[in-house]
Amino acid sequence: MSTKDRLIEGLQQKSVQVAVLGMGYVGLPLAVVFAEAGFKVIGVDPDSRKIEALNKGVSYIQDVPTEKVAKLVKSGHLKATMDFSTLKDVAAVSICVPTPLRKTGDPDMSYILSATEQLAKYMHPGMVVVLESTTYPGTTREILLPMLGDEKGLKVGEDWFLAFSPERVDPGREDWTTINTPKVMGGITPACSEVATAWYAGAIQTVHTVSSAEAAEMAKLLENTFRMINIGMVNELAIMCERLGVDVWEVIDAAASKPFGFMKFTPGPGLGGHCIPIDPLYLSWKMKALNYNARFIDLASEINTNMPRYVVGRVLDALNDRSRALKGSNVLVLGAAYKPDIDDIRESPALDVIGLLQQKGAQVQYHDPYISHLKTHDDQEMDSVTDLMKAVREADVVVIVTSHKGYDYPAILEAAKFVFDSRNALGKLGKDNPKVVRL
Numbered sequence: 001m002s003t004k005d006r007l008i009e010g011l012q013q014k015s016v017q018v019a020v021l022g023m024g025y026v027g028l029p030l031a032v033v034f035a036e037a038g039f040k041v042i043g044v045d046p047d048s049r050k051i052e053a054l055n056k057g058v059s060y061i062q063d064v065p066t067e068k069v070a071k072l073v074k075s076g077h078l079k080a081t082m083d084f085s086t087l088k089d090v091a092a093v094s095i096c097v098p099t100p101l102r103k104t105g106d107p108d109m110s111y112i113l114s115a116t117e118q119l120a121k122y123m124h125p126g127m128v129v130v131l132e133s134t135t136y137p138g139t140t141r142e143i144l145l146p147m148l149g150d151e152k153g154l155k156v157g158e159d160w161f162l163a164f165s166p167e168r169v170d171p172g173r174e175d176w177t178t179i180n181t182p183k184v185m186g187g188i189t190p191a192c193s194e195v196a197t198a199w200y201a202g203a204i205q206t207v208h209t210v211s212s213a214e215a216a217e218m219a220k221l222l223e224n225t226f227r228m229i230n231i232g233m234v235n236e237l238a239i240m241c242e243r244l245g246v247d248v249w250e251v252i253d254a255a256a257s258k259p260f261g262f263m264k265f266t267p268g269p270g271l272g273g274h275c276i277p278i279d280p281l282y283l284s285w286k287m288k289a290l291n292y293n294a295r296f297i298d299l300a301s302e303i304n305t306n307m308p309r310y311v312v313g314r315v316l317d318a319l320n321d322r323s324r325a326l327k328g329s330n331v332l333v334l335g336a337a338y339k340p341d342i343d344d345i346r347e348s349p350a351l352d353v354i355g356l357l358q359q360k361g362a363q364v365q366y367h368d369p370y371i372s373h374l375k376t377h378d379d380q381e382m383d384s385v386t387d388l389m390k391a392v393r394e395a396d397v398v399v400i401v402t403s404h405k406g407y408d409y410p411a412i413l414e415a416a417k418f419v420f421d422s423r424n425a426l427g428k429l430g431k432d433n434p435k436v437v438r439l
């Protein structure tokens with residue numbers, strides 16, 4: 001029996017150990033899905049707090065219930081460690097480490113490099129490795145292949161197997177989760193695709209196999225670039241509508257009544273989260289290295305990046321119309337998470353809006369039921385106000401940045417002196433209401 005066939009058999013029978021490197025928003029749900037499918041899973045992460053919590057059966061990710069983790073830890077299907085040497089007994093490894101940007105806007109590959117370096121020490125024949133972290137096309141072949149295979153004298157597609165499979169998790173979403181969202185899989189060789197697909201198909205409902213790792217890397221960037229550009233387009237539409245004196249929300253709803261050929265995107269105070277503002281820049285960075293300028297990405301990025309400044313400018317104008325200066329005004333920012341009903345503040349436009357309001361001399365407070373504490377861009381610590389309605393009554397303006405569903409918007413509107421609604425959270429209540437200005 002070949003190494004490939006033996007590995008596929010072990011994966012199909014779930015008799016081999018699997019590991020997930022990086023137990024964050026992506027890695028923990030994936031580890032849980034593998035464990036629930038019957039694999040023995042080891043989560044490896046250098047963060048001791050995460051490891052301690054998991055081994056106690058406690059989840060720290062909103063979408064993963066603690067009861068689930070506790071059950072899997074108790075049954076021995078899931079364990080966590082900071083010790084990378086456990087990888088010597090593992091046959092399948094999925095890498096889910098962060099891929100942020102550096103301050104300069106270039107890809108920060110340090111987490112992929114350090115995880116790969118650690119894994120390289122324990123590589124052995126009969127392993128399959130899948131990279132899940134979003135990255136530029138070429139990463140799997142240019143970085144992982146030499147470090148894990150060529151430099152160790154292991155022949156890819158024969159002794160070991162390597163593929164890329166982009167994560168598509170949408171935090172807070174309940175209908176499409178890790179288990180039922182189709183997974184794209186692209187191997188370095190056809191044998192790599194076959195082994196990696198056999199592994200994932202044992203836990204995930206649909207695996208869509210493509211012909212190369214690069215096609216899988218690019219598919220992820222297409223998905224996120226598509227969103228980023230459409231959001232940029234609709235943000236510019238909001239700016240144009242304001243100049244024209246047309247209600248952008250009414251225009252979007254009208255266009256969305258077309259049953260085909262249109263997909264609804266809505267404007268807002270800027271992009272947030274770990275994916276949409278960042279991933280397309282991995283592609284444009286790579287293209288620059290090939291002397292090509294990714295113009296759509298650059299343009300959308302410029303418009304989206306400017307949205308917090310645009311929103312603060314509109315708040316300033318609206319206060320001016322009410323004979324007030326922003327300087328010295330009490331501003332309550334409602335919602336700090338990057339999108340509704342989640343506890344994730346990474347890259348949230350709320351941080352930009354708060355910073356810009358403070359620069360203009362406003363006294364800023366915020367409220368978010370999911371984010372009790374935050375650090376501003378200039379490292380200032382802030383706590384969410386505890387008495388929401390008191391803060392609403394005392395604010396000169398309430399700026400809605402994140403439209404959490406749990407807010408009692410009619411009560412907030414009733415109590416507020418004036419609301420700037422950057423998300424159309426108030427819907428019909430906000431239209432033609434003298435107390436409300438909408439984006």
Ligand SMILES: NC(=O)c1ccc[n+]([C@@H]2O[C@H](COP(=O)([O-])OP(=O)(O)OC[C@H]3O[C@@H](n4cnc5c(N)ncnc54)[C@H](O)[C@@H]3O)[C@@H](O)[C@H]2O)c1
Nearest residue numbers: 021022023024025026045047096097099114115133134167
């Ligand atoms: N969060 C999302 O919604 C989402 C969606 C799709 C894709 N992604 C992509 O998935 C990847 C992971 O994102 P995330 O949101 O899970 O990040 P995260 O920060 O929540 O988790 C990453 C984990 O990796 C750990 N880590 C760091 N260095 C490590 C190493 N050398 N070895 C092992 N673990 C290490 C960290 O301690 C952390 O726990 C990123 O590339 C991201 O772009 C994220």
